[in-house]
Amino acid sequence: MRKMVVLVMVLLGFFVLGDVRAMAENLSQAELDKINPLWQESAHALAEINCSSCHQDAQTKAFIAQPTYESCQSCHEQEVETFLLGKHGIRLGEGMTPLTPGMAHLPMKASATGKQMNCNTCHDVHSVNTLQASVDSCLSCHNDRHSLNYKQSKHAQLFAAQGSLPRPTAESVTCATCHLPRQERGSTVFVNHNNTFTLLPRDRMVKEVCMNCHGMEYSYNSIFDDELVEADFSEPPTQQLESLDMIRALKQKRK
Numbered sequence: 001m002r003k004m005v006v007l008v009m010v011l012l013g014f015f016v017l018g019d020v021r022a023m024a025e026n027l028s029q030a031e032l033d034k035i036n037p038l039w040q041e042s043a044h045a046l047a048e049i050n051c052s053s054c055h056q057d058a059q060t061k062a063f064i065a066q067p068t069y070e071s072c073q074s075c076h077e078q079e080v081e082t083f084l085l086g087k088h089g090i091r092l093g094e095g096m097t098p099l100t101p102g103m104a105h106l107p108m109k110a111s112a113t114g115k116q117m118n119c120n121t122c123h124d125v126h127s128v129n130t131l132q133a134s135v136d137s138c139l140s141c142h143n144d145r146h147s148l149n150y151k152q153s154k155h156a157q158l159f160a161a162q163g164s165l166p167r168p169t170a171e172s173v174t175c176a177t178c179h180l181p182r183q184e185r186g187s188t189v190f191v192n193h194n195n196t197f198t199l200l201p202r203d204r205m206v207k208e209v210c211m212n213c214h215g216m217e218y219s220y221n222s223i224f225d226d227e228l229v230e231a232d233f234s235e236p237p238t239q240q241l242e243s244l245d246m247i248r249a250l251k252q253k254r255k
């Protein structure tokens with residue numbers, strides 16, 4: 001039994017180290033020392049997704065120094081497909097240069113002007129950490145009042161209280177909860193990476209997101225209040241939408 005375990009470990013070591021050694025021919029030791037520990041702790045390492053899974057062309061076996069979204073596509077088809085449909089990814093989908101904050105009309109952090117949008121922009125591709133991707137990555141570029149006000153909201157407190165797991169919990173509300181919502185497709189849940197999807201029409205977010213936790217009236221009264229959106233929902237709603245009163249009146253009449 002013990003011999004089996006040792007044999008398995010030697011074989012595993014051979015494959016993993018062999019993989020790193022093949023990479024090392026193209027890399028400096030300093031780069032390897034930085035990246036190896038990030039990868040070793042990642043969901044990818046657990047699932048035996050190695051350096052070569054992304055850094056080697058499947059057909060030609062050629063080394064790829066800077067993989068793009070195409071290297072993720074074979075395993076994460078839905079994420080790539082949805083990313084390419086939204087504002088973040090559509091330029092890449094059209095074969096143009098990547099989106100950068102320099103092209104934006106919304107306010108952006110000056111330090112991010114030249115930062116190129118790709119899968120590795122929000123995810124550190126070697127740790128594939130989703131917690132950091134859910135808020136901190138967004139705020140490395142976005143600098144409008146709505147985005148900056150998030151940290152003052154009850155939603156942010158929920159995330160801070162629950163966020164220490166490998167993935168944001170279903171009870172916390174991050175930027176991604178509203179803008180990259182989790183969706184069911186068949187029996188699996190995936191993150192819809194189309195960052196335009198929940199914006200138009202505006203009440204799509206009510207059904208897709210808010211009503212998982214809030215009632216319909218509360219959600220509508222919040223989302224159609226421009227000041228409350230700008231405050232990133234850091235106060236309770238105060239307005240009473242007329243159309244909701246009208247729906248209620250209509251229901252009364254029908255009774």
Ligand code: HEC
Nearest residue numbers: 023027031035036039044049050051054066067068120125
């Ligand atoms: C999930 C896919 C994936 C895996 C697995 C992966 N890489 Fe990367 N790697 C990338 C992407 C994407 C980039 C970013 C390219 C860019 O900056 O445009 C990158 C960049 C790099 C760079 C350039 C420096 C940097 O930090 O940006 C080095 C060096 C590197 N990877 C080494 C490795 C090594 C060694 C391993 C295995 C321990 C590994 N990678 C595993 C996708 C991956």
Ligand code: HEC
Nearest residue numbers: 043044047049053054071072075119120123125128130166
């Ligand atoms: C050879 C297949 C393969 C490739 C290529 C690949 N991944 Fe993955 N990825 C996986 C598997 C398997 C998991 C873990 C199981 C799961 O959550 O689906 C995973 C998990 C993830 C996660 C979730 C991490 C977590 O903590 O739950 C992210 C984010 C991710 N991958 C991003 C990427 C990105 C970005 C690329 C391209 C640069 C990429 N992956 C390339 C197979 C792959």
Ligand code: HEC
Nearest residue numbers: 069072076079080083118119122130133134168176190191
């Ligand atoms: C705008 C930032 C951003 C970009 C760009 C981005 N991601 Fe993500 N991704 C996230 C966040 C945030 C989560 C976690 C959201 C959650 O769990 O609620 C996530 C989750 C994931 C997951 C795990 C959940 C799942 O759907 O199975 C995978 C895999 C993934 N991303 C792959 C990719 C790939 C591939 C690309 C490039 C096509 C990409 N991501 C680009 C922010 C981003």
Ligand code: HEC
Nearest residue numbers: 087100101104105106115133137138141175176179195196
């Ligand atoms: C590399 C910088 C960068 C990062 C990181 C980033 N974004 Fe963006 N985002 C942009 C740019 C640039 C635009 C386009 C703004 C414009 O056209 O004025 C944009 C647009 C948007 C839009 C508007 C989409 C539309 O159709 O109008 C939303 C919503 C958004 N981002 C949310 C997020 C969220 C949530 C995250 C983190 C999960 C995030 N972004 C991460 C740069 C970034």
Ligand code: HEC
Nearest residue numbers: 138139142146147150155173174175178199202223229233
């Ligand atoms: C509770 C849900 C929710 C959370 C959390 C949230 N947003 Fe939003 N976001 C919205 C709504 C609603 C709008 C307004 C949509 C509209 O104007 O039609 C919006 C608008 C935006 C826009 C502007 C889109 C445009 O074209 O004007 C950006 C950029 C954005 N959010 C980024 C972020 C970032 C970054 C975070 C986290 C720091 C965040 N949001 C947190 C719901 C949310």
Ligand code: HEC
Nearest residue numbers: 154170171172173209210212213222223233234235236237
């Ligand atoms: C995962 C569950 C969840 C989702 C999704 C969610 N919320 Fe919340 N929201 C909460 C919780 C929990 C609170 C805190 C309630 C409390 O403390 O009384 C809250 C608080 C609020 C508040 C009050 C803030 C305050 O300071 O009192 C507003 C407004 C709000 N949410 C609007 C929205 C809108 C609009 C959406 C959709 C765009 C949304 N929420 C999505 C769970 C959620």
